[in-house]
Amino acid sequence: MAPIPPGIRLLVSFDRDQWYRALTFVLTFLLYTSFHLSRKPISIVKSELHKNCSPLSELSTLASSSGSQEPSLPSRQTDMDCSWKPFDKGNYKQLLGAMDYSFLCAYAIGMYLSGIIGERLPIRLYLTVGMLTSGLFTCLFGLGYIYNIHSLGFYITVQVANGLVQTTGWPSVVTCIGNWFGKGRRGLIMGLWNSHTSVGNILGSLIAGYWVSSNWGLSFIVPGLIIAVMGVICFLFLIEHPNDLKSISAQKSSPGKSMQVQTKHWNGVNGHTEVYLQYKDNKAKAYYYYEDRIGYQSRKSYDTELLLPRDSVCVPVQPVVVVKNESEPSAISFMGALQIPGVIEFSLCLLFAKLVSYTFLFWLPLYITKAAHLDAKKAGDLSTLFDVGGIVGGIFAGVISDKLGKRATTCAVMLLLAAPTLYGFSMISQFGIGPTIGMLLVCGGLVNGPYSLITTAVSADLGTHKSLKGNAKALSTVTAIIDGTGSVGAALGPLLAGLLSAGGWDRVFYMLMTADFLALLLLLRLVTKELVSTKSHPISAVELKEH
Known part of the structure; x- marks a missing residue:
């Protein structure tokens, strides 16, 4: 007999639950990758919506002066032709900021x-409906x-609609991943999983950059089609909770053919409908089954064998144990979620951390274009290094917080290091591409590390706080509150960047450093509590039960 290949041995070493867990991990990773992939094109296309038309204007002036001795004025029409109306005016930064x-x-x-x-749905x-509509509005742009x-109102309306439907993504995928993965190495697992943000940004930059100079419309249409296709895949394959598989198991499980089955229905107590079944096989052993909402649960009762008649008479079985009512847990209220210790502090911290991250997300390619004097495609490709650093930073933050058991302290240290690094990036980026590449990687890790940790592992910790008594229904609401507050900062950052950049990019970097320090200050109470505590568990964290 031939030996079994090592690859097959590896495959069969995993049980069914592990395969379903892996499927959920990979599928939710790809689903949210497509969300970020569809958000990235706007930052790449900005430099195409308003080009630096001075070289074209100079060439036009030289050509006209060589053919005529009369002095020619710079052509205003040339400036308007090389940019996309209405972003061809001097207030283009404000208009682009308004779209963000x-x-x-x-x-x-x-x-x-x-x-x-x-x-409640x-x-x-x-999630499927949200992804299909996100694809629609991305394509519309x-x-x-x-x-x-050339209507500014059209683009802003599409952006508003797209912003609303894209909110379906994050609470849904975090709830799914929280349902399937328990306490073990949560920081590492979610650090790896949260790299979908950076992977989506990188893919979005590369896809949008491929068409940005020739046909920037395809920079939006192709990502829109991708997220719509992923929405169909979500509908076909996503399993929300491990308990959803019990219905499949119940349908497959049926009594043996050698058993004679007789049933009688009786309305149970406490909302339970129990089905009393008596099975008589060749050994004259008696069995009974009872049905609950969660699925079919079977028991063998040999003690009642002598009490049951030998012929085929169906007798209701009177259980001597109390059956716990496994009713569906109720969803937590908004105010109830705010009362969980740590939710407010981490939410406000994420506001400033996400302000910095999203300012880079939307304005970094344009800044590289102006500072390094690169075209739109090269600037977009170079900006992906910030997301590469973000992947490493998110994983590093998760591993360190797992080992130390201190989520807030890990975030605080990275925020403390990020502020001076941002200042260094603003200085070094003017000295060429080489130093810029190194600083992009470092800044990406320090900026996106705390952002990644708070939106994943910290949200899961707080969503399973001990005060919730195992109610997994709170996970989506807590995640939405934390990420929603962070999204306020994500909205303010690009807007402030658009306003401040008119007076120079130095002002933008001062704003980003100030935001980092404010995020650090908001965590000081939790950091102090972690350092004083002798426990090694993360703040406000309890073990997430395996479902």
């Missing part, structure tokens, strides 16, 4: 409602190029 603000403000407002709605259907639309 419209998306992020709608996202922040919708996020508070999304978590509450998501807990099937997550799979809720790109159609503005194809149909030559």
